[in-house]
Amino acid sequence: MKALVIGGGIGGLVTALELNKIGIEAHVFESVADVKPLGVGINLLPHCVRCLDHLGALDRLLALGIPTDEQALYTNRGQKVWTEPRGVKAGYQWPQIAIHRGELQVALMELAREQLPHSQIHTGHHLQDFRTTSDGRIAARFIDRRTGAALGEMDGDFLIGADGIHSVVRAAFYPGEGPPRWNGAIIWRSASYAKPFLTGRTQLGIGGRQTFITYPMSKREEDKGSGLINWAARFFVDPSKGFAREDWNREGRLEDFLPRYDNWRFEFLDVPDLILKAEKVWEFPMVDRDPLPRWTYGRATLLGDAAHPMYPLGSNGASQAILDARALAQAIIDLNDIDAALARYESERRTRTADIVLRNRSGGPEVVIRMAEERAPEGFADIEDVIPREELERISRTYKELAKFDVESVNA
Ligand SMILES: Cc1cc2nc3c(=O)[nH]c(=O)nc-3n(C[C@H](O)[C@H](O)[C@H](O)COP(=O)(O)OP(=O)(O)OC[C@H]3O[C@@H](n4cnc5c(N)ncnc54)[C@H](O)[C@@H]3O)c2cc1C
Numbered sequence: 001m002k003a004l005v006i007g008g009g010i011g012g013l014v015t016a017l018e019l020n021k022i023g024i025e026a027h028v029f030e031s032v033a034d035v036k037p038l039g040v041g042i043n044l045l046p047h048c049v050r051c052l053d054h055l056g057a058l059d060r061l062l063a064l065g066i067p068t069d070e071q072a073l074y075t076n077r078g079q080k081v082w083t084e085p086r087g088v089k090a091g092y093q094w095p096q097i098a099i100h101r102g103e104l105q106v107a108l109m110e111l112a113r114e115q116l117p118h119s120q121i122h123t124g125h126h127l128q129d130f131r132t133t134s135d136g137r138i139a140a141r142f143i144d145r146r147t148g149a150a151l152g153e154m155d156g157d158f159l160i161g162a163d164g165i166h167s168v169v170r171a172a173f174y175p176g177e178g179p180p181r182w183n184g185a186i187i188w189r190s191a192s193y194a195k196p197f198l199t200g201r202t203q204l205g206i207g208g209r210q211t212f213i214t215y216p217m218s219k220r221e222e223d224k225g226s227g228l229i230n231w232a233a234r235f236f237v238d239p240s241k242g243f244a245r246e247d248w249n250r251e252g253r254l255e256d257f258l259p260r261y262d263n264w265r266f267e268f269l270d271v272p273d274l275i276l277k278a279e280k281v282w283e284f285p286m287v288d289r290d291p292l293p294r295w296t297y298g299r300a301t302l303l304g305d306a307a308h309p310m311y312p313l314g315s316n317g318a319s320q321a322i323l324d325a326r327a328l329a330q331a332i333i334d335l336n337d338i339d340a341a342l343a344r345y346e347s348e349r350r351t352r353t354a355d356i357v358l359r360n361r362s363g364g365p366e367v368v369i370r371m372a373e374e375r376a377p378e379g380f381a382d383i384e385d386v387i388p389r390e391e392l393e394r395i396s397r398t399y400k401e402l403a404k405f406d407v408e409s410v411n412a
Helices: 010-021 046-054 058-064 101-115 168-173 219-223 271-276 317-335 338-361 364-375 389-402 407-411
Strands: 002-006 025-030 041-044 066-068 070-074 080-085 096-100 121-123 126-132 138-143 150-156 158-161 181-193 202-206 211-216 228-236 282-288 300-302
Touching: 002 010, 002 138, 002 150, 010 025, 010 046, 010 101, 010 317, 025 150, 041 046, 041 101, 041 317, 046 058, 046 096, 046 317, 046 407, 058 096, 058 101, 058 219, 066 211, 070 364, 080 364, 080 389, 096 101, 096 228, 101 121, 126 168, 138 158, 158 168, 168 300, 181 271, 202 364, 211 364, 228 271, 282 338, 300 338, 317 338, 338 389, 364 389
Parallel strands: 002 025, 002 158, 025 121, 070 202, 158 300
Antiparallel strands: 041 096, 066 096, 070 080, 126 138, 138 150, 181 228, 181 282, 202 211, 211 228
């Protein structure tokens, strides 16, 4: 049985590792010739860390990233709304890991090179198109994206489109879909060398409509007694400003957002100071796509951002791609029939991830900050006068259940 995995991002590499582990000849095709550690921070929730542990990646991840031990949410006045333990401190058997996205991708690529034959990893191969052959298999054609040169055709028993938010596979299924949906907010992202805050391993969210999310993500820096702090500043802009096609590597300008954070100097964190310590800033419009009615056509299906791109809230972008890969492999093990397994994979994952896409549109678990700011615009003496404890707990618990990372489900 031979699988064509399109995309060597987080979702594609984990899929290839999962399929290889169950004896499938998995070929990965990555557009980029030389995978470099691009991007900034990403959070891996305990249920997906469990999957990565099963693939033998845990020690590498812990050598790179930070096991987050707390989530803390504050208003734009610096008032605490919610804190909760995270990862092992919260009773999970697996940590939550904050990690540099590019370092994670490179580590997974290394693992794939160790576990798969080299001849099955095809970098510099951009999927051009694919078709179902007369015997019901898949034939895919590739080009070198830099030169446009044809690289030939490869056939397989099934194909997984893990080719990200601009998926060629998805576009073949839904040619009229158009660009991703923008909600009018821009995210400026970067990482700064600075001392960590609060517990030293806190994932911190400040502000409800105008927000600042930040966490340390480098074990190397922590070991030196310092920190590499990932941060993302986000607010809604005048839509007439338009937006360019999202590009993870487009540079942003300090003057477009720093003035909005001028007075965000709190005893637990000086936000402007942290922003000013960054060497470069990247700008990204907050986009997703509508959930799809169907992921699988014949022997081709979608996975990760190709299937369900979502706002980067609630630490779910990479985590859900990894869970997709696990679900697909498990369906193949259980059913031993690729058509039935693709159907089960889709029925298990499509609605669940659609719910997260839609829930993230209304704010993810960080929504409690906006509630506090709206209910008490002048601040509060006690958060429980503004949002009762039970309501705070319910919101946190419901999101965990929705994204399937409540302690009971993960440890089961
Ligand atoms: C360069 C980059 C930087 C990112 N930085 C961040 C970040 O800082 N923070 C964050 O939260 N999320 C970031 N993301 C998104 C994040 O990685 C995803 O949301 C999540 O990990 C899901 O992964 P995925 O594998 O489904 O998609 P992606 O990570 O987008 O991976 C898709 C892969 O497919 C490849 N590809 C695309 N088209 C083709 C094709 N036609 N043929 C072959 N290969 C193709 C791409 O080069 C890419 O490697 C970034 C994505 C990219 C590509």
